[in-house]
Amino acid sequence: MANILYYLTFGIVAFFFTIFIFMLFGWRWIMKRMVKQMGKIILTDSYQENVMELMPGLRHMGIQNMLENSLRAETGDVLHRPLGSSKKWPHLDSITFIPAQTSPFPIDSEENVDVEVTIGPQAKKPMKIKIPLMISGMAYGIALSEEVRVSLAQAANNVGTAINSGEGAVLPEELNVSGKYILQFSKTDWSKEEELIKQADMIEIKLGQGALFGTGGKISPNNLTGRARELMGLKENEDAVIYDNFVVDQTLDDLKELVDELRSITGGVPIGVKMGAGGKIEEDIDHLIYMGVDYIAVDGAQAATLGAPPILSDDVGIPTLHAIVRAANHLEKRNMKGKISLIASGGLLVPGHFLKVLALGADAVYVGSSMLFTVSHPQSLNALPFEPPTQVVWNQGKYKDTFKIEEGVKSAEKFLTSCTEEIKMALRAMGKRSLKELSNKDLVSYDELTAQMVGIPFSFDPWEEKQLEN
Numbered sequence: 007m008a009n010i011l012y013y014l015t016f017g018i019v020a021f022f023f024t025i026f027i028f029m030l031f032g033w034r035w036i037m038k039r040m041v042k043q044m045g046k047i048i049l050t051d052s053y054q055e056n057v058m059e060l061m062p063g064l065r066h067m068g069i070q071n072m073l074e075n076s077l078r079a080e081t082g083d084v085l086h087r088p089l090g091s092s093k094k095w096p097h098l099d100s101i102t103f104i105p106a107q108t109s110p111f112p113i114d115s116e117e118n119v120d121v122e123v124t125i126g127p128q129a130k131k132p133m134k135i136k137i138p139l140m141i142s143g144m145a146y147g148i149a150l151s152e153e154v155r156v157s158l159a160q161a162a163n164n165v166g167t168a169i170n171s172g173e174g175a176v177l178p179e180e181l182n183v184s185g186k187y188i189l190q191f192s193k194t195d196w197s198k199e200e201e202l203i204k205q206a207d208m209i210e211i212k213l214g215q216g217a218l219f220g221t222g223g224k225i226s227p228n229n230l231t232g233r234a235r236e237l238m239g240l241k242e243n244e245d246a247v248i249y250d251n252f253v254v255d256q257t258l259d260d261l262k263e264l265v266d267e268l269r270s271i272t273g274g275v276p277i278g279v280k281m282g283a284g285g286k287i288e289e290d291i292d293h294l295i296y297m298g299v300d301y302i303a304v305d306g307a308q309a310a311t312l313g314a315p316p317i318l319s320d321d322v323g324i325p326t327l328h329a330i331v332r333a334a335n336h337l338e339k340r341n342m343k344g345k346i347s348l349i350a351s352g353g354l355l356v357p358g359h360f361l362k363v364l365a366l367g368a369d370a371v372y373v374g375s376s377m378l379f380t381v382s383h384p385q386s387l388n389a390l391p392f393e394p395p396t397q398v399v400w401n402q403g404k405y406k407d408t409f410k411i412e413e414g415v416k417s418a419e420k421f422l423t424s425c426t427e428e429i430k431m432a433l434r435a436m437g438k439r440s441l442k443e444l445s446n447k448d449l450v451s452y453d454e455l456t457a458q459m460v461g462i463p464f465s466f467d468p469w470e471e472k473q474l475e476n
Contacts, residue, residue, distance in 0.1 A: 070092060074087070074316060084315050085315060085316055086312075086313030086314060086315065087313060087314060087315070087316050087319060088310075088311075088312060088313050088396065089310040089311075089375060089396075090216070090217040090308060090309055090310035090311060090314065090319050090353075090375075091217065091307060091308055091316075091319040091320045092320075093320050095306075095307060095308050095325040095326075095327075095353065096325045096327055096328065096456070097308070097325065097326070097327055097353060097359075098326075098327055098358070098359050098362045098363070100451050100452050100453035100456050101362050101449050101450070101451045101456065101460070101462070102449070102450055102451070102452070102465070103361070103362075103365070103432060103435070103436055103448055103449060104436065104448050104449065104450060105435050105436060106435065106436050106437030110437035111437060112434055112435055112436075112437055113433070113434040113437055113438065113439055114434075115431075115434060117434070117439065118439075119430040119433050119434060119438070119439055119440065119441075120439065120440040120441060120442070121136070121137055121138055121426060121429060121430060121433075121440075121441045122134065122135065122136055122137075122441075123135050123137070123138045123369060123370050123441070124347075125208060125276055125278075125300075125301050125347045125349070125369065125370060126208065126275070126276025126277075126278070126300035126301050126347055127344065127345065127347065128300060128345050128346075129269075129274055129275060129276040129277070129300045130273065130274025130275075131207075131272075131273065131274045131275045131276075132276060132300075133168065133186055133188075133207050133208045133275065133276055135166060135167045135168055135186055135370070136165065136166030136167060137165060137166060137167050137422065137426045138360070138364055138369070138370045138371060138429070138441060139167060139360060139370070139371050139373050139422060139425060139426065140162070140167050140168045140169070140170065140188070140349070140370055140371070140372055140373070141158050141161075141162050141167070141168070141169040141170060141372070141373060141374075141377055142170055142172075142351055142372035142373055142374035142377070143170035143171060143172035143173065143188075143190045143210070143212075143280070143372075143374075144158075144170075144172050144374060144377070144378065145171070145172030145173050145174025145175075145190075146171075146172065146174040146175050146176070146177055146180070146234060146237075146401070147174040147175045147230055147232070147233075147234025147235070147237070147238065147401050148172070148173065148174040148225060148230065148234070148246070148312065148401070149172065149174065149311075149312040149400065149401065150172075150174075150399055150400065150401060151399060151400065151401045151403065151406040151409060152177060152179070152232075152233065152234075152401075153406070153409045153410075153411050153414065154381060154382070154399045154406075154409060154414060155177055155180050156177065156179050156180055156183060156411055157381055157409075157411050157414030157415045157418060158377060158381055158414070158418055159180040159181075159183050159184035159187075160183040160184070160411075160415045160419075161381070161414075161415050161418035161419040161422065162184060162185060162186070162418075162422075163183060163184050163185035163186075164415070164419045165419055165422045165423060165426070166185065167185070167186065167422065168184075168185070168186035168187065168188050168207065168208065169184050169186075169187060169188065170188040170190055170210060170372065171187070171188065171189050171190045171197065172190055173190050173192035173193075173194060173197075173212060173248065174197075174234060174238070175196060175197065175233075175234045175237035175238045176189070176197050176202060176237065177237070181205060186207045186208070187205065187206055187207050187208075188206065188207065188208045188209070188210055189202065189203060189205075189206035189208070189209050189210070190210045190212050190280070191203075191209055191210065191211045191212065191264075191268065192212045192248065193212065193222060193248055193249040193250065193251060193252055194238075194246075194247070194248055194249070195238075195239065195247070196237070196238040196239055197238075200271055203268065203271050203272060204271060204272060204273075206272065206275060207275055208275050208276045208277075208278065208301075209268050209272060209275060209276070209277045209278070210278050210279070210280050210303060211261070211264065211265070211268075211277070211278070211279045211280070211299075212279075212280045213261075213279055213280065213281045214280070214281045214282040214305070215280060215281075215282050215305045215309055215311065216282045216283060216305035216306050216307050216308065216309025216323060216326075216351070216352040217282075217305075217307075217309045217310060217311040217314040217318065217319045218282070218311055218314045218318055218319075219282040219284070219318060219322055219323065220250065220251075220281075220282070221250060221318065222247070222248045222249045222250040223247075223248050224245040224246065224247050224248070225245060225246040225247075225248075226245055227240075227242070227243050227244070227245070229402060230246050230401075230402075231401075231402065232401065234401060252264065258293055258296060258297065261297050262296065262297045262298060265277050265297050265298050265299060266298065269298075276300035276301050276347070277298075277299060277300055278299050278300055278301035278302060278303060278347070278349075279294050279297070279299050279301075279302055279303065280303040280305060281294075281302070281303070281304065281305065282305050282307070282309070282322075282323050283304050283305060283306045283307060283323050283324050283325075283326065283328070283329030283333075283352070284322075284323055284324060285323075285324055287304070287324070287329055287332050287333055287336070288332065288336045291333060291336050291337065291340070292336075292340070294346075295340060295342060295346070299346060300346065300347065301346060301347035301348070301349060301369075302333065302337075302346060302347070302348055302349070303349040303350075303351060303372060304326075304329050304330060304333050304348065304349070304350060304351070304352075305326075305351045305352045305372075306323070306324070306325055306326025306327070306328075306329045306330070306350075306351065306352030306353060307319075307322070307323035307324055307325055307326070307329075307352065307353075308325065308326055308352045308353025309326075309351060309352035309353065309374070310374055310375045310378075312400070325353075326350065326351070326352040326353050326354065326363070327366075327456075327460075328459070329352075330348070330350045330363050330366050330367060330368055331366055331367070331459070331460050331461075333348055333367070334348060334366060334367025334368070335367070337367075338367075343367070347369040347370065348367060348368050348369050349368060349369065349370050349371070349372055350363040350364075350368035350370075350371050350372070351371065351372035351373075351374065354371055354372075354373065354376075355375060355376045356376070356425075357424075357425045357428035357429050357432070358432075360373070360425065360429060361429050361432055361433075361444075362449070364441065364444060365444050365445060365446055365448055365449055366446055366449070366460065367446070373422075373425075376421070377418060377421070378396070378399060379395070380417055380418055380421035381399070381414045381417055381418040381421075382395065382398050382399050382409065382414065382417070383417045383421075384417075385398050385408065385409055385410065385413055385414070386398050386399075388405045388408040389403075389404070389405045393405065429441075436448055446460065446461065446462055447462075449462045450462055450463045450464070450465045451463075451464060451465060452464075452465040452466070454466075
């Protein structure tokens with residue numbers, strides 16, 4: 007028996023050794039044969055039978071369209087694509103800043119640059135933040151986990167800015183560690199307690215957002231679990247309902263009364279509105295002025311969310327660039343610039359984006375998607391390679407329990423600090439000591455259509471001619 011095992015072992019080892027030697031010295035011959043055979047099949051099979059038919063098919067359909075149509079065919083349900091639109095919208099890339107080199111001169115790197123912002127300057131209790139960046143409304147329970155929300159709130163406090171609650175439940179722990187807190191007053195049954203409203207530094211009435219606009223929806227118990235349900239006051243098998251409107255047969259006067267009521271309850275903190283940017287933005291702003299808001303948050307079509315039907319993300323609304331320029335111009339036309347604050351959001355991802363919309367007329371910027379990925383740096387690696395990195399931050403994520411609050415705070419704080427320092431560096435390069443000195447006069451564009459649309463110089467035109475025109 008021992009001899010049989012010996013010879014069997016020897017035979018197996020010899021077999022694999024032979025294979026190894028063959029692969030070591032014969033791999034070129036093997037590869038050549040494989041490539042030749044595969045090439046023959048690809049180059050001689052008719053198109054109808056050729057696997058490479060996939061190439062023109064994908065070019066015609068696009069990989070994402072093919073994927074999403076396959077999912078529609080599989081489920082028969084409305085798709086909810088994460089993180090908003092993936093189409094190429096007109097954006098800020100062709101716009102650049104004008105540096106100060108001969109007149110004026112750059113500001114010394116040791117000098118401080120003032121980037122503090124006041125939201126709702128005409129409110130009884132305006133909200134002041136140390137940087138022009140705020141953390142956007144990404145809801146606890148509906149989207150983010152408890153640990154991620156607490157991390158973001160603490161990071162916002164550490165850098166002297168505000169965090170928006172989003173339309174989910176409000177965590178007591180989040181309120182305890184946050185500095186400036188923006189309560190989103192949404193079309194829901196939760197987060198409406200007077201005691202909670204009084205704790206907010208700013209109230210945001212959510213009429214819509216860039217990826218979903220004003221639509222409502224239902225979240226099943228399977229997709230909303232844990233402590234969030236308790237804080238939202240939901241029963242065991244009850245859906246979380248986001249209504250399409252605040253009241254039945256809603257009117258502008260109803261919304262105006264809501265603004266007045268919230269202002270009375272809070273004692274005068276800024277009361278504003280968040281809306282998705284649409285083609286009638288000037289009319290929308292006129293309605294908001296009538297309602298008596300202290301600020302307007304405009305969410306462009308590039309905005310992201312946990313999940314939205316592609317038709318709403320891709321085919322409804324207008325780009326952030328167009329929206330902010332039009333909104334700023336209209337507020338100025340109505341003599342409301344400096345009275346009603348303008349907050350920009352939607353596809354604003356890096357310091358250059360932030361500073362450009364501030365130059366175009368926004369008073370502050372909501373940062374969403376970038377915060378999502380930076381708060382989870384490098385913890386998002388826990389989900390890879392078999393799950394997407396967002397599985398670390400979502401409340402229903404498979405890897406949410408691996409998220410560590412301390413690391414999240416550190417990463418989010420460093421990101422906001424880094425962005426602020428880059429903004430200050432750019433302002434110094436333009437010869438400015440304060441964000442208040444920045445305007446669209448500090449911009450040019452290398453795209454002629456963008457320059458004409460925004461009302462800034464085209465970079466190919468001589469500066470003297472532009473000065474004469476002005």
